Amino acid sequence: MQKYNLGYICQPSANVKKSIAILGSTGSIGTQALEVIASHPEKFSVEVLTSNSNADLLIEQSILLQPNAVVIADEKKYHQVKTALEKFPIKVFAGDAALSQVMEMETIDMVLTAVVGFAGLKPTLAAINAGKQIALANKETLVVAGELVTALAKEKAVNIYPVDSEHSAIFQCLAGEWNNPIEKIYLTASGGPFRGKDKAFLTTVKKEQALKHPNWDMGAKITIDSASMMNKGLEMIEAKWLFHLTPDQIDVIIHPQSIIHSIVQFRDGSMKAQMGLPDMKLPIQYALGYPDRLKSTFPRFDFANYSSLTFEKPDSTTFRNLALSIVALQKGGNLPCILNAANEIAVAAFLKDQIGFLEMSDLIEECMSAIKFIEHPTLEDYIHTDHETRIKAKEWIEKKLTVIR
Amino acid sequence: MQKYNLGYICQPSANVKKSIAILGSTGSIGTQALEVIASHPEKFSVEVLTSNSNADLLIEQSILLQPNAVVIADEKKYHQVKTALEKFPIKVFAGDAALSQVMEMETIDMVLTAVVGFAGLKPTLAAINAGKQIALANKETLVVAGELVTALAKEKAVNIYPVDSEHSAIFQCLAGEWNNPIEKIYLTASGGPFRGKDKAFLTTVKKEQALKHPNWDMGAKITIDSASMMNKGLEMIEAKWLFHLTPDQIDVIIHPQSIIHSIVQFRDGSMKAQMGLPDMKLPIQYALGYPDRLKSTFPRFDFANYSSLTFEKPDSTTFRNLALSIVALQKGGNLPCILNAANEIAVAAFLKDQIGFLEMSDLIEECMSAIKFIEHPTLEDYIHTDHETRIKAKEWIEKKLTVIR
Numbered sequence: 176m177q178k179y180n181l182g183y184i185c186q187p188s189a190n191v192k193k194s195i196a197i198l199g200s201t202g203s204i205g206t207q208a209l210e211v212i213a214s215h216p217e218k219f220s221v222e223v224l225t226s227n228s229n230a231d232l233l234i235e236q237s238i239l240l241q242p243n244a245v246v247i248a249d250e251k252k253y254h255q256v257k258t259a260l261e262k263f264p265i266k267v268f269a270g271d272a273a274l275s276q277v278m279e280m281e282t283i284d285m286v287l288t289a290v291v292g293f294a295g296l297k298p299t300l301a302a303i304n305a306g307k308q309i310a311l312a313n314k315e316t317l318v319v320a321g322e323l324v325t326a327l328a329k330e331k332a333v334n335i336y337p338v339d340s341e342h343s344a345i346f347q348c349l350a351g352e353w354n355n356p357i358e359k360i361y362l363t364a365s366g367g368p369f370r371g372k373d374k375a376f377l378t379t380v381k382k383e384q385a386l387k388h389p390n391w392d393m394g395a396k397i398t399i400d401s402a403s404m405m406n407k408g409l410e411m412i413e414a415k416w417l418f419h420l421t422p423d424q425i426d427v428i429i430h431p432q433s434i435i436h437s438i439v440q441f442r443d444g445s446m447k448a449q450m451g452l453p454d455m456k457l458p459i460q461y462a463l464g465y466p467d468r469l470k471s472t473f474p475r476f477d478f479a480n481y482s483s484l485t486f487e488k489p490d491s492t493t494f495r496n497l498a499l500s501i502v503a504l505q506k507g508g509n510l511p512c513i514l515n516a517a518n519e520i521a522v523a524a525f526l527k528d529q530i531g532f533l534e535m536s537d538l539i540e541e542c543m544s545a546i547k548f549i550e551h552p553t554l555e556d557y558i559h560t561d562h563e564t565r566i567k568a569k570e571w572i573e574k575k576l577t578v579i580r
Numbered sequence: 581m582q583k584y585n586l587g588y589i590c591q592p593s594a595n596v597k598k599s600i601a602i603l604g605s606t607g608s609i610g611t612q613a614l615e616v617i618a619s620h621p622e623k624f625s626v627e628v629l630t631s632n633s634n635a636d637l638l639i640e641q642s643i644l645l646q647p648n649a650v651v652i653a654d655e656k657k658y659h660q661v662k663t664a665l666e667k668f669p670i671k672v673f674a675g676d677a678a679l680s681q682v683m684e685m686e687t688i689d690m691v692l693t694a695v696v697g698f699a700g701l702k703p704t705l706a707a708i709n710a711g712k713q714i715a716l717a718n719k720e721t722l723v724v725a726g727e728l729v730t731a732l733a734k735e736k737a738v739n740i741y742p743v744d745s746e747h748s749a750i751f752q753c754l755a756g757e758w759n760n761p762i763e764k765i766y767l768t769a770s771g772g773p774f775r776g777k778d779k780a781f782l783t784t785v786k787k788e789q790a791l792k793h794p795n796w797d798m799g800a801k802i803t804i805d806s807a808s809m810m811n812k813g814l815e816m817i818e819a820k821w822l823f824h825l826t827p828d829q830i831d832v833i834i835h836p837q838s839i840i841h842s843i844v845q846f847r848d849g850s851m852k853a854q855m856g857l858p859d860m861k862l863p864i865q866y867a868l869g870y871p872d873r874l875k876s877t878f879p880r881f882d883f884a885n886y887s888s889l890t891f892e893k894p895d896s897t898t899f900r901n902l903a904l905s906i907v908a909l910q911k912g913g914n915l916p917c918i919l920n921a922a923n924e925i926a927v928a929a930f931l932k933d934q935i936g937f938l939e940m941s942d943l944i945e946e947c948m949s950a951i952k953f954i955e956h957p958t959l960e961d962y963i964h965t966d967h968e969t970r971i972k973a974k975e976w977i978e979k980k981l982t983v984i985r
Contacts, residue, residue, distance in 0.1 A: 435853075440881075450843065460848060461848065468847055483889070483890045488884070
């Protein structure tokens with residue numbers, strides 16, 4: 176009998192109040208999670224809040240929600256946060272190491288990992304190691320080190336509840352089907368702001384255009400990843416680990432309206448889809464509240480506004496990030512780690528107008544062929560690969576900028 | 581905590597071979613069910629086959645599948661069947677009473693009720709009374725006497741597994757969600773061959789046109805019901821009883837491609853849909869095999885053939901059966917029984933070219949206002965109502981034919 180992601184054996188009781196730590200509470204997912212938590216005080220309490228460097232918002236959130244502890248990763252801001260929270264019974268920590276240490280607090284039931292990028296890996300591993308249930312919004316954790324992360328989760332009997340809307344959709348469709356083998360899944364993709372455009376057009380696009388997502392309101396990194404289709408590539412790799420799939424079981428279909436969030440096809444040929452208006456609060460709430468669906472006032476879908484749902488094949492020739500991701504998905508090892516690190520640098524450079532939209536794929540491809548392939552990496556190998564790739568990617572960008580100057 | 585249809589507590593073990601009785605094995609659902617059973621000999625065996633009057637096919641099926649017993653409802657055909665099966669260890673019975681009696685056989689695990697119309701009520705009640713699990717393709721049983729049938733099922737700890745593709749879709753979406761309240765459901769409808777047509781057109785249509793369903797290959801009665809939208813009206817009433825819904829929780833949406841088979845919306849706003857090519861074998865197999873999804877070779881859905889799924893509001897002004905059904909749904913009592921009996925006579929008369937397509941609604945409306953309303957009918961009341969309605973309906977037709985002559 177096949178079990179998806181440990182079969183979700185240890186389901187939380189429906190009547191227990193969950194104590195939540197939010198890794199990255201000041202970002203897009205973090206702030207929306209706090210809205211969800213605030214509307215269900217009978218179900219959730221906030222135990223820990225963390226932020227990379229947004230001290231002002233972290234202070235504001237802490238005064239409002241009175242967590243047990245807060246962490247500001249940027250040590251230069253420690254004094255500001257400490258002083259502001261002085262008169263409250265809130266522990267204040269700073270630095271990357273504290274992010275991981277605080278996850279071990281006994282009073283935490285569930286950790287929502289809502290930080291962006293490779294930075295989420297270490298604290299997520301720390302949380303799993305401490306036996307905390309995980310609501311995973313940081314897809315890079317599974318992209319980079321899925322084998323290692325899922326093995327540790329299995330060992331520690333930790334469930335990983337997806338927060339990404341596509342993976343939440345798959346997960347919702349799998350409820351009650353843990354013993355029914357998946358034949359394949361379709362991850363839906365809006366296609367982003369540049370759907371249907373050709374390479375000539377993409378050469379000219381600026382960050383302002385790429386940051387305008389047609390359906391979803393998200394952070395800058397993931398919005399660029401959506402425009403470049405890298406987001407879908409990363410999601411394919413994430414799905415492989417979350418649902419124990421082989422690469423050929425994972426398909427992508429462009430669905431510009433973003434109403435069907437993803438689809439599972441079972442071995443009897445039946446398909447189940449999860450649908451609704453694009454609103455990240457729903458998958459966040461589902462992950463935090465699972466197995467209960469909590470009452471919500473989120474706007475409801477209405478067929479009167481959607482007389483047609485359309486579908487088309489993705490264009491991985493123009494959007495080369497998708498093709499590169501599939502190579503990483505199939506080859507595995509440290510290749511997804513290289514893909515991810517190169518992409519993080521590429522997106523940051525694109526947002527600084529240092530490289531063009533299509534050059535992001537050039538940079539990623541260059542790194543994927545330059546960095547040494549490791550078939551079965553250890554955690555140290557991942558950290559080393561990530562580090563090496565970032566150096567390589569920055570060199571590539573520097574060289575390019577030098578030529579221009 | 582809300583439980584749908586008893587919460588499906590007593591789930592059959594995944595490894596037990598189920599012994600199946602098919603009420604109506606020679607019809608469209610019956611023959612497809614036998615295909616499903618034949619492809620899973622490790623999961624199912626055939627215990628009983630019954631037919632109304634198709635002795636030839638019943639004999640053929642019996643010789644092939646060697647059931648323990650067969651029933652031919654038409655007593656005139658008893659001799660033919662008895663003689664043909666003489667040399668086999670197969671018990672042969674005849675008559676309506678035998679249909680109900682045979683349901684009590686100890687060796688039956690599950691009864692698939694695949695007869696058409698009011699005729700399914702008595703044997704279904706007999707099967708529930710004997711504690712048999714029910715795979716329900718005979719929607720009229722719940723339309724006519726839903727309150728009585730579901731109360732008896734609850735008392736006998738019998739689960740009713742829907743076979744109708746729409747209700748199977750809802751049921752598939754509810755797997756693993758038994759404790760999560762439904763906000764509403766959408767029953768999808770193809771709209772049939774006359775979607776978008778006006779009353780002037782409908783006055784002219786003949787049975788040959790009405791029998792051409794664009795997507796589904798079904799029996800004559802249900803195909804006419806699909807063309808007239810009565811099928812969707814009956815399904816709304818069926819859904820009310822199967823899933824314990826109030827009338828305002830049940831919506832209908834026209835979806836001409838028949839790919840999304842129905843949709844559930846939960847109280848968090850999330851919607852789940854079940855999808856696939858239109859093929860009755862899938863819901864039949866799901867009902868027989870629940871909770872296991874058995875491997876199948878049914879053709880798979882391919883987005884390449886469906887770039888657009890469309891939706892529109894139903895037109896209950898032109899297709900007045902839908903409006904009449906909603907009255908019956910809301911008012912309850914014996915009104916759905918009147919609606920159903922009048923419709924059975926109307927469809928039969930339309931198939932004999934005795935009345936026109938739109939006159940079916942006239943006849944049903946006439947019966948709904950003429951027959952005495954009973955708020956809390958007993959089984960005898962239902963039988964009496966059905967009888968009275970048929971007399972009234974036949975008089976109406978006779979009168980009309982007399983005028984023409």
